[in-house]
Amino acid sequence: MAAASNFDTLKQRLPLNEDAMTLLHSLPKKEREKLCANVLSAEKEQGERVDQAIEGAVRFVPAPLRRRVRKLLFD
Amino acid sequence: MASLEARAETIKLARLLGQPQENFDYLLEQPAELTRAFREGLSDALFDQHRQGFERLAKLSGLLPTGITATLASTLLGATMSGRVAGELPPERAVKLAKKLDVTFLTRVCVELDPRRAEPLIKQMPADIVINVGHGLVEREDYITMARFVGALPQDVLEKTINAIESDEVLLRVGFFVENKSQLDAVIRILDESRLRGVIQAATDHDLWPEALSLVTEIDDDLKGQLGDIVAGQDEAVLDGLADVAQEQQLWAAVLIAVASMNAENQRKVVNLPSVTRREVLESVIATAHSQQMWPQLLPLIGLMGNKHQQTVAEIALEQDPAMLDSLLDAFTGMPEKTQTRLGKKAAEHIPQKTYEQLWGIAVAAGRQAQLKALDDAYGQ
Numbered sequence: 001m002a003a004a005s006n007f008d009t010l011k012q013r014l015p016l017n018e019d020a021m022t023l024l025h026s027l028p029k030k031e032r033e034k035l036c037a038n039v040l041s042a043e044k045e046q047g048e049r050v051d052q053a054i055e056g057a058v059r060f061v062p063a064p065l066r067r068r069v070r071k072l073l074f075d
Numbered sequence: 076m077a078s079l080e081a082r083a084e085t086i087k088l089a090r091l092l093g094q095p096q097e098n099f100d101y102l103l104e105q106p107a108e109l110t111r112a113f114r115e116g117l118s119d120a121l122f123d124q125h126r127q128g129f130e131r132l133a134k135l136s137g138l139l140p141t142g143i144t145a146t147l148a149s150t151l152l153g154a155t156m157s158g159r160v161a162g163e164l165p166p167e168r169a170v171k172l173a174k175k176l177d178v179t180f181l182t183r184v185c186v187e188l189d190p191r192r193a194e195p196l197i198k199q200m201p202a203d204i205v206i207n208v209g210h211g212l213v214e215r216e217d218y219i220t221m222a223r224f225v226g227a228l229p230q231d232v233l234e235k236t237i238n239a240i241e242s243d244e245v246l247l248r249v250g251f252f253v254e255n256k257s258q259l260d261a262v263i264r265i266l267d268e269s270r271l272r273g274v275i276q277a278a279t280d281h282d283l284w285p286e287a288l289s290l291v292t293e294i295d296d297d298l299k300g301q302l303g304d305i306v307a308g309q310d311e312a313v314l315d316g317l318a319d320v321a322q323e324q325q326l327w328a329a330v331l332i333a334v335a336s337m338n339a340e341n342q343r344k345v346v347n348l349p350s351v352t353r354r355e356v357l358e359s360v361i362a363t364a365h366s367q368q369m370w371p372q373l374l375p376l377i378g379l380m381g382n383k384h385q386q387t388v389a390e391i392a393l394e395q396d397p398a399m400l401d402s403l404l405d406a407f408t409g410m411p412e413k414t415q416t417r418l419g420k421k422a423a424e425h426i427p428q429k430t431y432e433q434l435w436g437i438a439v440a441a442g443r444q445a446q447l448k449a450l451d452d453a454y455g456q
Contacts, residue, residue: 014124020116023102023109031101038099039117042092046121049156050128056151057135060143069138073131 006036014043079285080107083219083252088114090186091121093155111254118189122159132156133163136172145175154180158187166199173204182211186220190227197227205232206239213245221245222252225262234265243273244281250274251286256293263290263298268305275305279313284320288329291336299336306333307341311348318350327363335372343379352384354391361391365399370406375414378421385422389430404438404447412449419453428454 007024010016016024024032054073061069084107089096091114102110122129132152136144148157161169161184173181185208190197205228212221225233240246246266253259266274278287291302306317321330334345345351351360364373377388392403407415422431431454438444 014117014120016113016120017116019112020120023105023113026105026109027101034101035099038092038094042094043121043124045093046125047128050125050132053152053156054128054131054135057132057147060139060147060151061135069135072138073134 006033006040010036010040013040078107079251079289081105081110083107084110084114086219087111088117091118115191122189122192125159129160129163132160136160136164137168141168141171141175144172148172148184149176149180154183155187157184158189161188161196162192164196166196169196170199170201170204173200178207178211182208182215185212185224186215186217190223194227197224198229200232202232202235206236209236209239213240213242218245218248219252221249223254225249225253226255226258230261233261237262237265242277243270244277244283246270247274247277247281247283247286247290250290251283259290259293260295260298263294263302271302272305275302275309279309279316282320284317285324285326288321288326288333291333292329296336299333300338303333303337304341307337307345314345314348315350318348318356322356322359325359325363327360328367328369331360331363331367331369331372331376334376339379342376346376346380347384352380352387354387357384357388358391361388361395361399365395365402368402370403371409374403374406374410374418378418382424382426386426386430389422389426393430400438407449415449416452419449422450423453423455 010024024035027035058066058069058073081103085099085102086096088102088110089099136147139147148160152160157180164172176184181204188197209221212218228236237246240249246262250259250262253262263271275287278284287306291299291306294302307314309317317330321327334342337345350356360373364370377385380388392400407418410418431450435444435447435450438447
């Protein structure tokens with residue numbers, strides 16, 4: 001089975017509004033794939049950085065309070 | 076050649092994706108508005124994708140003392156993440172936090188901030204912080220980011236910030252990148268006459284005529300007239316330079332808008348400049364008037380030209396295809412009767428009978444001879 005294109009993956013992972021999609025539709029396939037790959041990579045990186053930032057930020061909370069803070073943030 | 080707007084949009088998109096701008100060179104030939112719509116939609120989508128994470132970080136910062144949050148922002152989160160989280164903070168807290176952060180870091184956060192999302196925060200930011208960040212952005216030559224904030228700042232803070240920027244060149248460059256051109260009026264109205272002269276001088280000194288002309292086309296008519304007259308007041312050598320740039324980069328539509336807004340004396344001066352009345356320039360101007368439907372702006376200006384130049388214009392017009400002459404006739408007959416009569420008389424004074432007869436022949440072929448009444452009267456037909 002052929003691998004999904006970056007464009008298809010992007011449409012599934014990060015739905016964009018119609019106005020934003022106009023650029024993707026107007027690009028030649030090769031460039032569209034390149035742009036979608038860049039977006040997917042930025043999206044993945046942002047997710048990882050957010051998770052790392054939350055973990056790191058919780059460590060700024062005094063140790064005895066961390067469990068309560070986690071509960072407050074994630075429940 | 077890529078437009079300056081397309082280049083600015085490509086830079087903004089590259090920043091959003093955290094990549095070097097040359098990775099997106101293939102977007103330079105795309106219309107700037109498409110890239111902008113993509114960037115804005117993408118910024119919203121990326122934010123929504125991790126909204127919960129940003130909200131958690133904002134909530135967590137509310138549980139910590141401001142000083143510790145400032146350390147957290149500048150050491151752990153970094154400018155990009157801080158820029159995303161800032162919009163989620165209550166504005167009062169964001170202001171307190173900004174006061175604890177050093178200007179270099181705040182400037183970097185500002186580059187990452189989406190002004191659409193952070194508007195409540197920006198509106199409450201004290202003028203001194205905004206001015207300091209503004210200086211930081213000037214140092215980085217980041218006119219694009221400065222321009223993005225023009226619409227979000229309250230008028231009094233905008234005024235103080237603009238007055239704190241000493242360089243007229245910076246003002247011109249920032250003005251060019253302002254996204255919502257209606258906000259340009261607010262900026263230009265802050266500037267006094269001498270500052271406006273400085274901005275126009277900066278266009279000459281730093282080869283920024285395309286940027287300056289782009290501003291002139293976007294602003295209110297009274298400001299167009301004011302800026303247009305300042306342009307017309309420049310030395311002939313400066314105006315010749317402007318004409319050369321306009322010819323080289325085909326900026327005649329913007330020039331026509333600027334000249335049409337000048338007072339009659341300045342219009343007469345500009346349309347009779349040797350650099351403007353060269354045949355190849357007049358051909359470009361006429362082609363622009365046709366392709367951009369700007370005959371209504373051009374016809375009255377032709378009326379102010381010397382007879383030799385009017386004749387050249389008439390000769391060029393007669394060499395054009397019928398579609399162009401049709402649009403010229405449309406514009407002529409669309410003018411008030413008085414104007415038609417005045418222009419007809421002018422034409423009869425300066426343009427030979429033979430040229431008029433050629434035009435009449437074309438009008439007859441197009442079945443539009445009745446529409447040449449003002450010219451017929453003037454030529455005594």
